[in-house]
Amino acid sequence: MKKNPLSLLTIASSKGRVTKRYPFEEPLMTSEFRGKIEIDESKCIGCGACVNACPPNALELLSSSGTKTLRYFIGRCIYCWRCIDVCPVGAIKGTREFELATDDVSDLYELLIHEEAKCSVCNSPYATVRIVRYVATRSPSTEGYVSMDPKCRQEKFVKAIEMRFGGLSA
């Protein structure tokens, strides 16, 4: 049944004000509230899983002369926390911080710089030093392969198969 607009006014006046006078009062934040993320530099291995999962590309992994930089642009972050779910080493945590306005855009960038590993055969950069260590520690059986880029690794693997089975014939 359609309500008389005047009856809505009566209800509103009996309830009083329900909104907060933010920023003059504390905002209403539930326990599920999500704010900006924090990346623990000591834990991050520079794998890029968070970059692939980030819907608005607020996270990027940039390569340049011997380094890979994980760049977090807070101005693009939608606080979805998908990056937290996919990080294999638990390097990202969510905070309740949201008051991030600034007149200097550089305040909205956070950089994490990783040393890049080079292939032991062809010397091409292919991953971060920390990823190589992480994989080598977790899978000692990959020793001999983990220090190579994907192309050299594939060639070594094919040669190993050929040695074992006397060549691949059609």
Ligand code: SF4
């Ligand atoms: S919280 Fe969401 S939008 Fe922000 S960096 Fe993580 S995945 Fe990207």
Ligand code: SF4
């Ligand atoms: S997923 Fe975790 S370890 Fe990988 S780059 Fe992102 S923060 Fe670093």
